[in-house]
Every structure is written in C-alpha cells, then in structure tokens.
Amino acid sequence: MLRLAGNRLSSSLPWRSNYKATANNITMMSSDGPVNITPNSTLSPEQFRCSNTDHQILFHVLEACKLSSNFQTAIEIHARIIKLGCGAYPSLISLLISIYVSCDRLNLARPLLNEIPSWDLDLISANLIIARFMKIGDIDIAKRVFHKMPARDVVSWNSMIGGCVKNARFQEALSIFRKMLSSNVEPDGFTFASVITGCARLGALDHAKWVHGLMIEKRIELNYILCSALIDMYSKCGRIENAKEVFDSGRSNHVSVWNAMINGLAIHGLALDAIAIFSLMEVENISPDSITFVGVLTACSHCGLVEQGHKHFDLMRRHYLIQPQLEHYGTMVDLLGRAGRLEEAYALIKEMPMEPDVVIWRALLSSCRTHKNSKLGEIAITKISHLNSGDYVLMSNIYCSIRKWDGAEIVRDMMKKKGVRKNSGRSWIELAGVIHQFKAGDLSHPETEPMYKLLEGLIRRTKLEGFMPLTELVLMDVSDEEKEGNLNYHSEKLALAYGVLKMSPGIEIRISKNLRTCPDCHCWMEIVSRVLNRVIIVRDRIRFHRFEGGLCSCGNYW
DNA sequence: TTAGGGTTAG
Numbered sequence: 358m359l360r361l362a363g364n365r366l367s368s369s370l371p372w373r374s375n376y377k378a379t380a381n382n383i384t385m386m387s388s389d390g391p392v393n394i395t396p397n398s399t400l401s402p403e404q405f406r407c408s409n410t411d412h413q414i415l416f417h418v419l420e421a422c423k424l425s426s427n428f429q430t431a432i433e434i435h436a437r438i439i440k441l442g443c444g445a446y447p448s449l450i451s452l453l454i455s456i457y458v459s460c461d462r463l464n465l466a467r468p469l470l471n472e473i474p475s476w477d478l479d480l481i482s483a484n485l486i487i488a489r490f491m492k493i494g495d496i497d498i499a500k501r502v503f504h505k506m507p508a509r510d511v512v513s514w515n516s517m518i519g520g521c522v523k524n525a526r527f528q529e530a531l532s533i534f535r536k537m538l539s540s541n542v543e544p545d546g547f548t549f550a551s552v553i554t555g556c557a558r559l560g561a562l563d564h565a566k567w568v569h570g571l572m573i574e575k576r577i578e579l580n581y582i583l584c585s586a587l588i589d590m591y592s593k594c595g596r597i598e599n600a601k602e603v604f605d606s607g608r609s610n611h612v613s614v615w616n617a618m619i620n621g622l623a624i625h626g627l628a629l630d631a632i633a634i635f636s637l638m639e640v641e642n643i644s645p646d647s648i649t650f651v652g653v654l655t656a657c658s659h660c661g662l663v664e665q666g667h668k669h670f671d672l673m674r675r676h677y678l679i680q681p682q683l684e685h686y687g688t689m690v691d692l693l694g695r696a697g698r699l700e701e702a703y704a705l706i707k708e709m710p711m712e713p714d715v716v717i718w719r720a721l722l723s724s725c726r727t728h729k730n731s732k733l734g735e736i737a738i739t740k741i742s743h744l745n746s747g748d749y750v751l752m753s754n755i756y757c758s759i760r761k762w763d764g765a766e767i768v769r770d771m772m773k774k775k776g777v778r779k780n781s782g783r784s785w786i787e788l789a790g791v792i793h794q795f796k797a798g799d800l801s802h803p804e805t806e807p808m809y810k811l812l813e814g815l816i817r818r819t820k821l822e823g824f825m826p827l828t829e830l831v832l833m834d835v836s837d838e839e840k841e842g843n844l845n846y847h848s849e850k851l852a853l854a855y856g857v858l859k860m861s862p863g864i865e866i867r868i869s870k871n872l873r874t875c876p877d878c879h880c881w882m883e884i885v886s887r888v889l890n891r892v893i894i895v896r897d898r899i900r901f902h903r904f905e906g907g908l909c910s911c912g913n914y915w
Numbered sequence: 916t917t918a919g920g921g922t923t924a925g
Contacts (some may be wrong), residue, residue, distance in 0.1 A: 459916095484916040515917040522918095550918035557919095582919040589920060617920045651921040658922085689923035694923095719923040726924095747925030779925065872925055898924085 408480040412446055419452040428460040435465075447477040448671060455482035458489050464796025466513045470498055473480060476505060484512045491520025510544050519551040527555040531564060546577050550586050557590040558713040558867035560896045561787045565594045588614065592621025594893050595867055595901055602853035610641065616648045622908045623656035624900045626911055631656035632665060647679050654688035659900055661914050666692045687716050695914075699733050715741050719748065726751045729758045746772070784848035786856050804858070808844075812854035816845055827877040849878045849895060853885065865892035873915070883907050890908050 383638050415434055422431040429639075435453050438446075443915055457466035459482075466486070470476075473893055478486070483506050490499040503509070503517050514537045523531035534552050537544060548570050556565040569587065577583070584607040590592075591600035604618045615638055622631035635653050638645055650673045657666035673679045681689075686709050693702035702721055706713050718740045725734035735754045749772045756764035771777075785794040793802065802808065826844050849870055856866035874882075874897040886893050887907030895902045903910040 403921065486916090488916060510916095512917045519917060543918090547918045554919070556916090580919095584919085586919045613920050615920090646917090655922065682922095684922040691922065714923095716923045721923090723924060745925075750925055763925095782925075787922050847917045899922095 360373065371766075373728065373785070388500070412449060414475060416446075416449055416452065419449065423452065423456050423459065424854065426460060428456065428462065431456045431460075436587050446751050447473060447475050451477040451482070454478065454486065457481070458486050461489070463489060463493060463495070466483075467495070467498060468756045470502065476502075478502075478506075480508065480510060480513070483515055484510070486619060487513060487516040487520065489519070491523060494524050494864070496520065496524055496526065509540070509542065511545050511548065512894060514540070514542055514544070515547045515551065518548060518555075522551045522555045522558070527559045527561075530555040531559075544575065544577075546583055549577055550582055552732055553583070553586040553590045557593040559588070559785075559787075559792065560594050560867070561792060562596060562867060563787055563790050565596075567790075579607060581607075581609050581614050585617035587612075587615045588617040588621055592617070593896065595896060595903075596629070597621055597625045610643055612638075612646050612649060613641060615643060616646070616652055617651035618647060619656065623652055623659060626660060626900060628656040628660035628662050628665070632669075635669075645673075645677060647673075647682060647685070650677075650679065651684050651688060654685060654692065658692035659911075660913065661696050663692060663696050663698065674901055675840040683711060683714055684715070686711075687720055688902050690717050691720040691724070694721055695725075695727065697728045699724055699728060699730050703733055703736070708735075713740070715743075719751075722748065722751050726755050726758070730754065731755050731759055731761060731764065744777075746777050749777055782848050782870060782875075784852040784868050784870040786852045786866070786868050788856070788859050793852070793855055795848045795855070797848050797851075798846040799848065799851055802855070806854070808851065808854050808858055811858050812845070812850060815854060815857065815885065815888075819881060819890055822888055824881055824884045827880065841867075842915075844877050847875055847878050849874060850881065853893065863891060865894060867896075869896045871898060873899065874902060879909065883909055 415438065417432060419434055421427070422434070431453060438449055438453075454466045454469050454473075454476075455478060457463070457469070470486070476483075483502055486502050487499045490496075490502070499517065499520055503513060506513060514533070518530045518533050518537070521527070521533060534544070534548065534555075537548065544904065552568050553565075556568055569590075572583075579587075582838050584603060587603045588600045588607075589657065591597070591603060600618065600621045604614065607614060609615075615634065619631045619634050622628070622634065631653060635645065635649065638649070650669060653669050656664055657663070657669065666689065670681065673685070674681060679753065686705065689705055690702045693699070693705065697766055699721070702724060706717060706721065709717075718737045721736040722734055722741070725731070725737060734752060737742070738752050749768055753768040753772075753872060755767045756768065758760070781796045783794055783796055787793075795802065799805075849868055852868045852870075853866060856868065860866060874895055879902065882893050882895060882902070882904045884907060886904035890906075893904040895904070897915075900911065900915065902915075
C-alpha cells in the first residue's frame, strides 16, 4: 500500500527526476547530495548546509514540504530564507504562504501576505487562501488576495461571495455577484447557493426573485442544497407560498429540504402545517434527523403548543432513538418558558444530562422577563458566565416590570462600571432593489426630514385611534442613546415611515429587523395597518409578523 | 480550492 501511495505521489510531480517520494518520505536529489524530508521531521544542519545557496533547491524542498504537509520543515526553511536574505524571491514566499494556509497556520501566512510586494501564487492556492481567511472572518486579507489575482475562476468568485455571506456582509456579497455577472466567469450552483443565502438573510424579496429567475435562465440544476436554500430564502423573505411551490416542485427526498420547509413554516407561525409536513415525512419514509426536531419544536414553541412539543420531544427519543442535544433542550426550555411554565422549564434544565449552555439560560432569562419572575431570572443570570449587553437589559427589565427599582439601578450601575453598551437595533426596507437601513433615532438618511415629518403625523393619527405608547418600556430602557431616540423613533417605525413615504398606497410594506420586535412598535403597527388599510410585514430576528386590519398573525404570542 | 437547512438574547 505504501509503495502504491508513493508511486502515485511521485508520478504526479513535474520534477520527479530530482527526487524520490513515498507517502512518508521524500528524498531530494540535489547536486550537493540527498536531502531527506519526512512528515513532521526537521532538517539537520548538514542538510541545510548542502542547499543554503541555492534558492532553486529551497523551492523544490518547499514544494516537497507542501506535498507531504511537512509544516515543521517549512518553518525551518522560512527561518533559513530570512537568514539568507532570500525574501526577495516571491516564488519562495508564495510557496510558504500556501503551505501555511493549507496547514491552517493562518497567523504565519498573514504577515507574509501583508509584506510581500508581488505574489506568485497558483490559482488553487490563492482560492484556498481566500476561503480560509474568509472562514476566520479576515475579510480584508481575502479581498486583497482576490484583487491581486491575475486571473480568477468560478471558485475565486464563489469563495468571495460565500465568505461575505458567512461574515454577514450580505449586500457586499450581492455586489460582488453583480460584478461576477459582468465578468467572463459564469456562476454555478455554488455561487447561487451563497447568493440565495445572502438574500434569505437580508429578507430582500426583490433580490430573491431576481436571483431565482437568473438561476432558471442559466439552467442551474436544482440539487437538494439549492432546493433547501431556495425554500429557506422564500420563507425568510416572507413568501411561504413560494417556498411551498419550490418544495412541491423539487420533490426531494433529502431530509434537508424537508427541514427547510418545516423551519420556514415555523417562522411564519404555522406550527400545525409544520407538524403536518413532519407527519408526511413519516408517510413517505423519510427519516427525520436531529435538525428536523429542532424545527418542529421551534414551531411548537413559537405558537405555544406545549403538549405537541412534549409529544415530539418524546417521539424523537423513543421512536427515532435520537438523543436530545443541547439545542433540543434549548427549544423545550424556550417552549415551556414562553408558555409561562417557568418552574417546569427550570426543572428540565436541572434534569438535562449535559451542562446547560448560555443559550438555555438566556431562554429562561427571557421567559422570566416575559412573565416577570425575578427569582428565577436571578438564578439564570448568575449561570451566564460572560454577560452581554442583552443579558443586563433583560435583567434590568425584569426588575422594572415588578417595580423593583433598586434592582434595576444595580444592574444599570454594573453596566456603567463595565462599560457595557446596548447594541442598537436595526431595521431595513427594500425599495426598487435598494436596501435602506435605519437605527433608532437615525438621522443619516438623505430623506430624514420628510420621513420624520410623516412619522410624527402617523403617530398623531394612531393616538387619535387610541394608541397609547407603552411608556413602561421607556422606564425599562437602560441606554441613554435609546432614551434619546425614544420609542417614537425606533428603527422599525422609521423604516415603516420611509416605506409609507416612498411606496404607493395599498402596496404591502415589508420590513426586516435584526432583533425581536419591540412590544410598543408591535402594538403601533397593528393600529397603523388598520388606519392606513395596508398590510405590513415585519420579519424580526426569529419570525414574521403580518399586520392586517389591526391584527397581527402572531396573535401577540412571541 | 467554493454551497444549504438548526435552539436564546439585546
């Protein structure tokens, strides 16, 4: 076996006459004598001495290091290059970079990429560098490599687009995709999978429809990954009916596609439909996996279907023999907590066979906020080791809700001392293919003046219709910045005002938000939908709210 | 060398 592996290796090398290679050993045949390299071995000083003036030899040795993933020797040669002053050879440095990247030593590659005046990287190595740096969120390096490449192939573009999506730079991903379309490289299924995900995360329906159309036009074959991505995209863009169309037409028996559909229904508050799809899986003999149950349990959680949740949790364990993982306990704690069964939720946490994580404690903390339970809230918050701004806000809100002002004061002081700032909420609206984004009290938009004027008029009208701002929330608010913005200027209200300003009457207004919708804004949107007689759809962090005729599809359960 | 669907919170 070893010999075979060695033969394969040596036959793929262009300079094989210079050395012999097996899977575990490479021997350089230089004019100075043989140089032996084995994976993870080091070069002896003698071996260095025989090649120290010949950068060509170093180049070949590095090539061999790359093939044998001999990272240790590469480092030694790197040191030798520095000592010999061979750094002027881009070919050597480029090779070192690609070795470091393929061995996942990005910290060693980074300074070389920053320092080297010109690169001599092959296409595959450059693509790998883009992908790996994008994976760790180092977008600048990835971009620099991409822009310096003399030629780019479909993988280069895909790595850039996919990388931007992974790093939540959705608009940038779309912009790169547009540039790709005007280049001479054709997008493929990989490109669309990333672009579709970007549209889903943005909730940008116009973009979504355009991208789907393009995919059809370019005759991209629909595999199960693209199919689940499309279902997810339409669901997250508020078009559950389109998601269903894709689901029905795809007729995939891959579990991921079913999971995407179940989750889509869940975020639309259609728990019973989600359960029906799950039952259909049983009929069609498609085995659910652990993600399927996350979807079904989430659907139950967001609609208050406690018994159905219990039933499916048991089904998962007993019938499908899937051991509940942290995320399943997370959804169960969330389900019980939202429904006000806080003690049961806490009991479940104590029963868990594994250590509960912060997600679980935050789910309990959040439920304590909803149901005004400071005792369990205090327990939950002490279990979260690294408190973030949201945790402080929740705890402060719990104290405010039960008028325990001294408790709230202590939390606020802690926030001040630790310099914790509340993250601002953001909402955005897509108009004619452009995404307009707002923060609370935002004054940066060029049409700020007419937008605020319209908003103030709208607030006056809704007050005449009986809208009372939930001022309790202002008291709870711990951020000075937020206080200035006030409830009236929350980001979703600004986005709505902008939509009313720019869109013809009667057309539904669609807003996306990065956080959960605020109860005051939720109540206000209900009244606005009646006053203006138009449909307003708000996608918050976890689900859709469809406001029509004064009511919301969530039935005030969220 | 590149892709999808998954629990909480602000």
